[in-house]
Amino acid sequence: RKEVEQDPGPFNVPEGATVAFNCTYSNSASQSFFWYRQDCRKEPKLLMSVYSSGNEDGRFTAQLNRASQYISLLIRDSKLSDSATYLCVVTIPGGSYIPTFGRGTSLIVHP
């Protein structure tokens, strides 16, 4: 079983829609959680960290459920520019903390 699982999508939504992505992780000792955004053929860039109490950054809201071992990302009022792949990242303890990526969820926002 992969350590970090995501629905690959694609999610195809109209502008202005609200869309939510989920990500599950298998290691209950996982320490930290992030969402990265990746545009086609470019390097991933941090979108937001995910905190236990949930956190919001403009139109983006991230939630963490440690008991069920999943994190979520909610995007409100989708823009064309939100079209990208969203990567769930979980930091897994080992000798060091290893950032481990899910496969990514593709979002396409259309006019």
Added chain:
Amino acid sequence: NAGVTQTPKFQVLKTGQSMTLQCAQDMNHNSMYWYRQDPGMGLRLIYYSASEGTTDKGEVPNGYNVSRLNKREFSLRLESAAPSQTSVYFCASSGQGSANEKLFFGSGTQLSVL
């Protein structure tokens, strides 16, 4: 403000050839990583270095070697390239390698092995 510099951007190899991907960061980071990304896949860790002088295997280390030359530089070597190593390679770094630090990425290397 260069951040993470990765070279080359593109490379085509024949099966059996060798090459080294170079990565350097100017942020005084301790931890550095090499990932590969295949179509429809997330990033898979090849090797990482938690600090200067140490390296460890990640999820997919077979066919690769690494060198942490100094604190700034972390290179990835393919000794005998195979078509299965056709991929996009990303180098990344983070400050102390602690749990809640963000990763800074290079712009990637598109490698094709024929």
